[in-house]
Amino acid sequence: xxxxxxxxxxxxxxxxxxxxxxxxxxxxxxxxxxxxxxxxxxxxxxxxxxxxxxxxxxxxxxxxxxxxxxxxxxxxxxxxxxxxxxxxxxxxxxxxxxxxxxxxxxxxxxxxxxxxxxxxxxxxxxxxxxxxxxxxxxxxxxxxxxxxxxxxxxxxxxxxxxxxxxxxxxxxxxxxxxxxxxxxxxxxxxxxxxxxxxxxxxxxxxxxxxxxxxxxxxxxxxxxxxxxxxxxxxxxxxxxxxxxxxxxxxxxxxxxxxxxxxxxxxxxxxxxxxxxxxxxxxxxxxxxxxxxxxxxxxxxxxxxxxxxxxxxxxxxxxxxxxxxxxxxxxxxxxxxxxxxxxxxxxx
Amino acid sequence: xxxxxxxxxxxxxxxxxxxxxxxxxxxxxxxxxxxxxxxxxxxxxxxxxxxxxxxxxxxxxxxxxxxxxxxxxxxxxxxxxxxxxxxxxxxxxxxxxxxxxxxxxxxxxxxxxxxxxxxxxxxxxxxxxxxxxxxxxxxxxxxxxxxxxxxxxxxxxxxxxxxxxxxxxxxxxxxxxxxxxxxxxxxxxxxxxxxxxxxxxxxxxxxxxxxxxxxxxxxxxxxxxxxxxxxxxxxxxxxxxxxxxxxxxxxxxxxxxxxxxxxxxxxxxx
Numbered sequence: 001x002x003x004x005x006x007x008x009x010x011x012x013x014x015x016x017x018x019x020x021x022x023x024x025x026x027x028x029x030x031x032x033x034x035x036x037x038x039x040x041x042x043x044x045x046x047x048x049x050x051x052x053x054x055x056x057x058x059x060x061x062x063x064x065x066x067x068x069x070x071x072x073x074x075x076x077x078x079x080x081x082x083x084x085x086x087x088x089x090x091x092x093x094x095x096x097x098x099x100x101x102x103x104x105x106x107x108x109x110x111x112x113x114x115x116x117x118x119x120x121x122x123x124x125x126x127x128x129x130x131x132x133x134x135x136x137x138x139x140x141x142x143x144x145x146x147x148x149x150x151x152x153x154x155x156x157x158x159x160x161x162x163x164x165x166x167x168x169x170x171x172x173x174x175x176x177x178x179x180x181x182x183x184x185x186x187x188x189x190x191x192x193x194x195x196x197x198x199x200x201x202x203x204x205x206x207x208x209x210x211x212x213x214x215x216x217x218x219x220x221x222x223x224x225x226x227x228x229x230x231x232x233x234x235x236x237x238x239x240x241x242x243x244x245x246x247x248x249x250x251x252x253x254x255x256x257x258x259x260x261x262x263x264x265x266x267x268x269x270x271x272x273x274x275x276x277x278x279x280x281x282x283x284x285x286x287x288x289x290x291x292x293x294x295x296x297x298x299x300x301x302x303x304x305x306x307x308x309x310x311x312x313x314x315x316x317x318x319x320x321x322x323x324x325x326x327x328x329x330x331x332x333x334x335x336x337x338x339x340x341x342x343x344x345x346x347x
Numbered sequence: 348x349x350x351x352x353x354x355x356x357x358x359x360x361x362x363x364x365x366x367x368x369x370x371x372x373x374x375x376x377x378x379x380x381x382x383x384x385x386x387x388x389x390x391x392x393x394x395x396x397x398x399x400x401x402x403x404x405x406x407x408x409x410x411x412x413x414x415x416x417x418x419x420x421x422x423x424x425x426x427x428x429x430x431x432x433x434x435x436x437x438x439x440x441x442x443x444x445x446x447x448x449x450x451x452x453x454x455x456x457x458x459x460x461x462x463x464x465x466x467x468x469x470x471x472x473x474x475x476x477x478x479x480x481x482x483x484x485x486x487x488x489x490x491x492x493x494x495x496x497x498x499x500x501x502x503x504x505x506x507x508x509x510x511x512x513x514x515x516x517x518x519x520x521x522x523x524x525x526x527x528x529x530x531x532x533x534x535x536x537x538x539x540x541x542x543x544x545x546x547x548x549x550x551x552x553x554x555x556x557x558x559x560x561x562x563x564x565x566x567x568x569x570x571x572x573x574x575x576x577x578x579x580x581x582x583x584x585x586x587x588x589x590x591x592x593x594x595x596x597x598x599x600x601x602x603x604x605x606x607x608x609x610x611x612x613x614x615x616x617x
Contacts, residue, residue: 028556033567034574038401053557054402056567066552069460070467073474073556210569218385237381 026051031078037289072263075270081117081255082328093123100271103278112295115253124257128292132252135224135231146245149177160222165207167340176250182324185332232291232312244312246319253323376579393576406564414543417482425490433498450488459552473555481553482543490535497531
């Protein structure tokens with residue numbers, strides 16, 4: 001009979017959904033896509049007789065919206081620095097037990113403390129540090145040194161430049177080129193920065209966040225304002241022709257960190273996992289997979305030459321002092337978006 | 348008389364806009380270049396990577412499981428709802444019709460957030476089961492509408508005839524009404540399956556730990572994954588399978604029609 005068959009298949013589907021099999025503890029990660037070496041995850045599962053399930057988000061804001069709406073059950077979340085204070089203020093995080101994280105205490109590279117926003121590390125352990133700089137085609141720039149934001153004004157590269165389509169990054173770059181702070185809220189300084197971006201706008205091809213890597217890889221663009229992780233991938237494919245520069249006036253730095261939310265179920269296992277990721281060998285392996293730097297002293301010394309010499313992965317120590325972290329500006333964000341609208345609307 | 352070239356131009360443009368992106372995507376799935384900007388040579392390495400990426404397959408399994416479950420559940424609920432709407436013409440049914448119709452016009456984002464709020468309010472943890480419930484909720488309306496359309500052409504005297512000949516209500520439903528409604532139910536089910544498998548907005552809100560579906564996975568990969576070309580491969584595979592399915596169903600239909608036609612001819616000649 002048709003109806004009975006329908007009920008039977010429904011029952012089977014329901015059984016499949018509830019899931020059978022032996023009960024192992026499951027660690028739930030909420031992170032960016034492809035942001036952890038799957039081999040490490042498998043190794044962790046075997047070592048701790050557990051399962052690791054990974055869910056992914058595409059921006060801090062989507063992650064925040066979901067977790068705040070009450071979607072609990074994640075054991076470790078990987079937000080960017082600036083989102084952590086917001087999570088902590090709303091009582092959504094639990095303090096970490098440092099005694100369970102000996103690898104973090106032993107290996108965390110103190111020099112990177114300047115690029116995290118919560119250096120006391122009550123709720124957070126840095127996972128990976130990222131920077132914004134200028135990618136360039138060595139074969140097209142020739143002898144021109146690429147080391148400053150002023151290159152964006154160069155008539156030689158007119159129409160061959162892409163800037164990030166992100167108001168904090170691009171207005172921030174303009175602020176830095178004028179010698180101001182990235183997090184400036186002074187209307188005078190912002191007015192001047194606006195003029196700089198408008199000047200750049202006449203010289204560039206477009207504002208772009210996703211496709212600029214393609215443009216740099218194919219040689220369509222000569223200069224590309226971009227994130228180090230994106231550029232590192234392109235550079236590993238074509239180390240001959242592509243370079244990455246940290247502008248001498250200063251640049252933005254950001255850090256993705258690991259936090260344990262209040263609603264986590266496997267708190268002890270989550271600590272074990274964070275500690276596992278700070279093991280020098282594991283961190284070294286992971287850096288090579290994610291193409292972003294984990295601030296782990298021992299792991300950095302273990303990196304193969306190709307990675308250690310790639311400035312887009314390991315910035316030279318002398319430039320680190322020029323990095324400035326983007327802070328959440330609260331109400332002043334409106335000021336930035338107004339300037340950005342002006343920039344976008346001006347021909 | 349000279350033919351107006353305008354319709355032909357429009358047709359060509361529509362076809363280009365529909366199929367050119369798909370062709371580019373398919374070509375890029377074989378492109379050696381990671382970024383697809385330039386053609387750097389033929390490769391199958393993205394397909395190999397796809398084959399080895401357990402995360403993507405897990406997401407696909409979740410998607411298929413939910414789509415199948417939601418289709419079956421919404422076919423059952425949708426058909427019964429349509430039968431009730433068809434049989435009784437009361438004020439309550441007018442309200443019922445309104446309620447069923449609403450999910451078709453309510454913005455998805457509203458539905459997603461309200462479902463999430465409901466689930467958290469009753470203390471339900473999000474996961475595959477909440478996605479299944481959410482998908483059944485909106486798929487049901489589509490099944491109801493297609494079955495209702497089928498019922499509008501339904502000749503009620505057939506049931507009366509069956510009852511006259513001694514069938515009880517259940518038998519007349521199973522033997523007469525259901526087979527006649529089946530095409531409607533199946534097309535509603537197919538619609539439900541398609542809607543469920545590519546829903547992003549609602550799923551995004553009601554998904555919990557360990558229940559990422561394929562659309563969620565793909566969306567989060569677009570911005571940050573170094574393995575982006577894998578998505579091209581996955582789309583190419585899905586596309587090929589879909590085309591094969593459509594082709595198979597068309598061939599089967601043609602065969603059936605041919606057979607029916609021949610049978611009819613033979614019936615007449617003897």
